[in-house]
Amino acid sequence: xxxxxxxxxxxxxxxxxxxxxxxxxxxxxxxxxxxxxxxxxxxxxxxxxxxxxxxxxxxxxxxxxxxxxxxxxxxxxxxxxxxxxxxxxxxxxxxxxxxxxxxxxxxxxxxxxxxxxxxxxxxxxxxxxxxxxxxxxxxxxxxxxxxxxxxxxxxxxxxxxxxxxxxxxxxxxxxxxxxxxxxxxxxxxxxxxxxxxxxxxxxxxxxxxxxxxxxxxxxxxxxxxxxxxxxxxxxxxxxxxxxxxxxxxxxxxxxxxxxxxxxxxxxxxxxxxxxxxxxxxxxxxxxxxxxxxxxxxxxxxxxxxxxxxxxxxxxxxxxxxxxxxxxxxxxxxxxxxxxxxxxxxxxxxxxxxxxxxxxxxxxxxxxxxxxxxxxxxxxxxxxxxxxxxxxxxxxxxxxxxxxxxxxxxxx
Numbered sequence: 001x002x003x004x005x006x007x008x009x010x011x012x013x014x015x016x017x018x019x020x021x022x023x024x025x026x027x028x029x030x031x032x033x034x035x036x037x038x039x040x041x042x043x044x045x046x047x048x049x050x051x052x053x054x055x056x057x058x059x060x061x062x063x064x065x066x067x068x069x070x071x072x073x074x075x076x077x078x079x080x081x082x083x084x085x086x087x088x089x090x091x092x093x094x095x096x097x098x099x100x101x102x103x104x105x106x107x108x109x110x111x112x113x114x115x116x117x118x119x120x121x122x123x124x125x126x127x128x129x130x131x132x133x134x135x136x137x138x139x140x141x142x143x144x145x146x147x148x149x150x151x152x153x154x155x156x157x158x159x160x161x162x163x164x165x166x167x168x169x170x171x172x173x174x175x176x177x178x179x180x181x182x183x184x185x186x187x188x189x190x191x192x193x194x195x196x197x198x199x200x201x202x203x204x205x206x207x208x209x210x211x212x213x214x215x216x217x218x219x220x221x222x223x224x225x226x227x228x229x230x231x232x233x234x235x236x237x238x239x240x241x242x243x244x245x246x247x248x249x250x251x252x253x254x255x256x257x258x259x260x261x262x263x264x265x266x267x268x269x270x271x272x273x274x275x276x277x278x279x280x281x282x283x284x285x286x287x288x289x290x291x292x293x294x295x296x297x298x299x300x301x302x303x304x305x306x307x308x309x310x311x312x313x314x315x316x317x318x319x320x321x322x323x324x325x326x327x328x329x330x331x332x333x334x335x336x337x338x339x340x341x342x343x344x345x346x347x348x349x350x351x352x353x354x355x356x357x358x359x360x361x362x363x364x365x366x367x368x369x370x371x372x373x374x375x376x377x378x379x380x381x382x383x384x385x386x387x388x389x390x391x392x393x394x395x396x397x398x399x400x401x402x403x404x405x406x407x408x409x410x411x
Contacts, residue, residue: 015089018043018079019103020071021056031059039070041088045079063087076103098167099131133171137196138162143216144179173198182211200239204278213268214239214275241265243301260301324401337399345393349384356380 022042024032031042037059044057060079062068069091071077077090094101138160145160146152163177171191175198178184190203198205199221200214209217215238222236244259283290292298300306308314322328323340330337361374372378 013080013082015078015080016045016047017092018045018057018060018077018088020073020075020077020091023070023073025070036061039068041071041077043077043079043088058086060086060088063089072100074103075101096135097133098135098171099133099169131170131193133169133191133193134196136165136167136173136175136198138177139197139220141179141216141219143219144182144212147180147211150180171202178210179212179217182209184209184217200275200277201237202277205275206277207275208273209275210272211270213270214273215267216270239267241301243303245303259303260299264297264299264301319397321398322401323399326401327399331399338402339394339396340398340400342393342395345391349387349391349393352380352384352387356384 020041020043022031023029024037024040024042026032026038027035029037031037031040040059040061042056042058043060044055048055048057060077062070063080063082071088071091075091076094077088077092080087080089091101094104140158140160146155146157161177163175165176166174171193172189173187173191175184175186175188185208186198187206188198188202188204191198192202195202197220198207198218200218201221207214207217218239221238241260244261320328320331321340322331327337356377360377373381
């Protein structure tokens with residue numbers, strides 16, 4: 001019980017344990033009469049007679065304005081009355097489980113001399129399956145908790161500060177914390193029930209880091225094979241880009257030899273970064289543009305195909321365009337590369353060649369040997385030869401790789 005002062009008068013605020021009998025989730029829930037009832041519950045205090053199954057108690061509203069954690073049926077809450085209206089806090093963390101918490105007080109409470117049965121009272125409905133999701137914790141991460149420069153003789157190894165964590169009932173969470181003095185935020189959904197921390201193998205994950213690599217932050221990543229069987233195994237799976245790690249059918253990414261790789265992606269990046277990871281990610285602009293901007297490089301990789309589909313034009317504005325990385329490497333190494341052909345310039349050159357052939361004449365045949373072409377034709381052939389030595393139909397900026405660049409041709 002606590003006392004507060006309101007308009008000069010002392011008022012008392014008392015909390016009483018209660019058990020939830022019915023939950024109002026929305027307008028379809030029984031007992032909902034208006035939007036005021038959203039997330040309200042019907043509950044009976046442990047001082048009341050709760051042996052009557054028809055006694056659903058009285059309506060309680062969430063006590064806090066901006067944050068609501070509605071309990072489920074048969075969970076324990078704290079009931080209080082403010083200005084004649086009943087409110088609740090909870091559910092009470094009786095078993096330290098994020099998914100469900102039984103009402104322990106029913107084990108020791110008696111009504112009319114009869115002890116109540118916990119198993120009978122906690123009849124979870126089919127619409128809310130019970131799950132054994134592990135409570136999140138924070139493991140010691142020596143790479144990040146004790147960075148270089150920290151005097152290990154002055155710290156207690158293993159003594160770290162827990163994070164602030166908001167956990168849902170089904171392996172979803174928001175973690176706000178840090179390692180040493182570097183803050184982070186980790187948002188996770190569909191975490192494995194047996195995992196006590198987030199991994200990059202969660203269903204979906206978004207993380208904000210100030211310091212530390214992605215692999216350092218998720219150093220406990222593993223994959224559980226054949227869970228619950230005698231062949232259950234745990235294998236470590238450090239983070240690898242999806243385009244570089246997928247095996248499909250008979251061909252692996254290593255055999256394809258076209259992947260982002262360590263040359264383009266720095267797995268050791270150790271500064272402010274955002275990590276987004278899921279089975280599928282959709283960015284959609286419903287009425288305007290999507291704009292991507294990078295101070296340095298923009299790198300895109302695909303384990304299979306890449307498609308650009310547009311109802312308008314596609315424009316690539318670049319100082320140089322290389323179709324195949326071999327073309328770029330040749331230019332950078334001072335070697336001769338294959339430039340792209342300029343269609344109009346090539347057309348004019350070929351037309352000029354055709355005109356020469358059409359006008360080609362010889363001076364006569366002597367002893368079965370034709371005479372030389374006319375001086376005019378010889379002059380035109382010479383001009384065409386000079387054009388081929390310095391062709392205007394080859395691009396000075398855009399190049400294509402040589403034939404024979406398929407994996408089987410590179411062995």
